Amino acid sequence: MWWIYLLLAAAVFIVAFISVILIRTVLFKPYKEEKPVPRQINFDKDYAVKTLAEMIKCKTVSSREKEKEDEKEFDKFKNLLVELFPNVHKVCSREFIGDRAILYRWKGENSENPIVLMAHFDVVSVVEENWQNPPFEALIKDGELWGRGTLDTKGTLNGIMQAAEHLIFEGFVPKNDIYFSFAGDEEISGYGAPSVVDELEKRGIKPNLVIDEGGAVVENVFPGVKSPCALVGIAEKGPLDVKYEIVSQGGHASAPPPHTAVGKLSAACVKVENKPFKMEISKAVEQMFDILGRHSTFVYRMIFANLWCFKGLLDKICKKRGGELNALMRTTVAFTQMEGSKGSNVLPPYAKMVSNLRLNGSHTVESAVNYLKKVVDDPDINISVVYGNNPSIVSDTSCESWTKVKNAIALTWPEAIVSPYLMVACSDSRHFNRISNKVYRFSAMALTSNERAMIHGNNERVPLTTIYKTVEFYINIIKEC
Secondary structure, three states: OHHHHHHHHHHHHHHHHHHHHHHHHHHOOOOOOOOOOOOOOOOOHHHHHHHHHHHHOOOOEOOOOHHHOOHHHHHHHHHHHHHHOHHHHHHOEEEEEOOOEEEEEEOOOEEEEEEEEEEEOOEOOOOHHHOOOOOOOOOEEOOEEEOOOOOOOHHHHHHHHHHHHHHHHOOOOOOEEEEEEEEOOHHHOOOHHHHHHHHHHHOOOOOOEEEEEEEEEEOOOOOOOOOOEEEEEEEEOEEEEEEEEEEOOOEEOOOOOOOOHHHHHHHHHHHHHHOOOOOOOOHHHHHHHHHHHHHOOHHHHHHHHOHHHHHHHHHHHHHHHOHHHHHHHOOEEEEEEEEOOOOOOEEOOEEEEEEEEEEOOOOOHHHHHHHHHHHHOOOOOEEEEEEEOOOOOOOOOOOHHHHHHHHHHHHHOOOOEEEEEEEOOOOHHHHHHHOOOOEEEEEEEEOOHHHHHHOOOOOOEEEHHHHHHHHHHHHHHHHHO
16 A cells, blocks of 8 residues: 555655646746836937948957057047047047047036946958958948948947937036046957056046946847847856967877877867856846746746756757857857967977867856866866956846936837846956946847847948937936936
8 A cells, every 4th residue: 555655645746846837937927117208319310320431431450460450540530539529529528548448528417426338449350352342431231331340339339429419419418427438459358448447446436337338139039038138248258268288299190199189189179078067057147037038938937937947958958059048058168279280291299279268157267277177187288378357247237227227228129128148258348347336238239140140240230220229229328327
């Protein structure tokens, strides 16, 4: 008879388990939120397009190899701003900080809760023959403005300056001081933004809100969610470049050893790829799951409402899919470079490869390198850091500053679900975490997957309607603050 009681106990446990799963899923509903009252916004849309077009014509290509930069183009851009935005330059102070950084101050009614609006005006290089239209002629075709920097991030800079130009013309005075921080070396991780932070810190300025490039209004990026999602980065992963080196005797390729230097490096590469870092749901991702998971389909809601049970399943889904979803869940490793001998019949006396990591959650540069050494487990391979930063802090989402960002997005894209997320790329905003825990990364644009792929790619362009929306967002955020 004991087995009957055992079966009954098992049945009761299974029913209770399923009931808990289902109840938690049913209760996992979207939060009720009050939408802000829409405001009428009118500005010169044609001029907004014209000013961005003029910016695109400046070839502000930054490079770690200084001889490949044209400083005259950067000077041309700085002078152009004065010409395009006369009202801003009448009312706001402007100073040049460090290497190519521009800092504006728009004095508000008080200086207690200043905000910082960021962008960068340098762009990455182009291979012009791979473009359908010239990258620096700012051609308008089929309702789109073509050119390097339209998306990353002269379009954002234009939105900030257009919003200020328009509001100053109307006689608007902000409640709090507003700083515009524009760097000309973001693409090469330069000293522009860090120099601005140094200067603000020296002056005792602690921003109550910082907005830089980052997330966007996107569709079909979160499992089971059909509505547009406005993703705002509240943290970013830490960048880390790691070098793997082997020194050998070299020799003729006709009599190779059992494992060559390149072969050993290849084996190390395979080991690391076959043993990825463990999944770790960071605070930023946890908040994203809590917001967007509630808008998902029933099956996915079941997973996100019961991660205590389905975390392993989610991990397998992420590993299989790879890409952005997997990158949100773990420290990633991408092998990007390998170097051996210069001759096809020569064993290299020296060989190396490089991997790029994006550190997640609790990982640090030191802990990540220790993990790689343990996985590779080859005393012949020297593993060292080329460059690295730990992950940023997680910005506050329980404060008035976060509410202002949400409201400005809701006013501009009322159909979008606003959610925090973890930014897997890096931006200049990470430097501002030194003086503020209210740093939000949002590129004020609705971007399709094709448009996102154009960033740093060929044929970068932006719809004219997106230019208008970017200006509208910055008008809204300035009025909110």
